[in-house]
Amino acid sequence: MGKGAATREAVIDEALRQAVALGLEGISLGGLAENLKLSKSGLFAHFRSKEALQLAVLDEAAARFRQRVVEPGLASPRGAPRLRTLFERWLDWIAGEPCMGGCVFAVASQEYDDRPGPVRDRLVAVQNEWHELLARVATDLPKDGKAPVAFGRQVAFEFVGLGLSFQLHGKLMNRRDARERAEEAFERLVQEAAG
């Protein structure tokens, strides 16, 4: 009982690593089995299809994201500090450990933006959850009389853009000042209506 679950976890863990580098579609059952010293069929038996594995990987990533980004955010005081904690933790998540490892969701977003199916649906759901959380948290900001809902969505839109630009600059373009740029932009975003 415990044995099967353990290897299943190990497979998902390795698959997540592979997905960050090559995308969810780029996961290879053969390569996965070799890395884990398992036979391809023995590994395959745990998931009855590649798609099931992809969904499991997505769920695992979402769980880690909630633990490492969302929960620390919600533990911070409402308003700007909470949003700032979410931002900092998100940058950490994107940067990965120890060097720029990347974000599965960013990779998958490009992969599945016009590839319908259950994987895309799950991905969209995760992204919606994240963006709605951001919009909700943002409504606690001083907003200079603007409509709270529209204001929250607007802040969430720009917040997400900063993270994406941070990834592009830090990873592909290897810019050292990526984090500095992101944090400066964030502070300006937070203080826009307050000042």
Added chain:
Amino acid sequence: MGKGAATREAVIDEALRQAVALGLEGISLGGLAENLKLSKSGLFAHFRSKEALQLAVLDEAAARFRQRVVEPGLASPRGAPRLRTLFERWLDWIAGEPCMGGCVFAVASQEYDDRPGPVRDRLVAVQNEWHELLARVATDLPKDGKAPVAFGRQVAFEFVGLGLSFQLHGKLMNRRDARERAEEAFERLVQEAAG
């Protein structure tokens, strides 16, 4: 003479379409040949490797980008109008024709951010060119006494973020208000130091 060049162009055109959907690595010589009613080997003869085809696709995309985004921008008056034209044209480019078609560079950026090689190098060069153009154009903005170079880079960083967030919202998440959000954020970005 002219015949070979014509089919070569047709191949690159179709490959570009395929690359937008599936990535540069996802281009399939077989599928390409089938769509163009060519034999795989006949098609392959035009490029001596898949990598050469990928580079050709990247170059073609860069040329179109310059024509459809950069040139109209440089034809606009310096300062905010020029940056705004670049922004609007870039959003058009990302949205594609007629519906959300996507941006090769965004897809490739995720694909190659940790996959070294000539394709990545070319991609990085294109991205650097684009970001440096943005930074240069941005220095014409009223900047409230800040150092021009750092200011330009900062604006470029945030500018790029807005485009990326626009793509994510408009394509994957299918949000109708993506453009509205992007344009509102842009105006705020432009007027930050001016107001």
Added chain:
DNA sequence: GCCATAAACGACCGGTCGTGCTTTTTTGTC
């Protein structure tokens, strides 16, 4: 119209892919 050459073709290579099937090994329980 000749003829070199460019362009396209069809068959095929070794390899990898996801996915079945059957068999063997391991595991946990009584």
Added chain:
DNA sequence: GACAAAAAAGCACGACCGGTCGTTTATGGC
């Protein structure tokens, strides 16, 4: 230690991959 169940392995399949041949067809300059 026997035994059922779970886990892993072995093997094979059809499809597709990028790439390489030798051959045939079409083209363009003279």
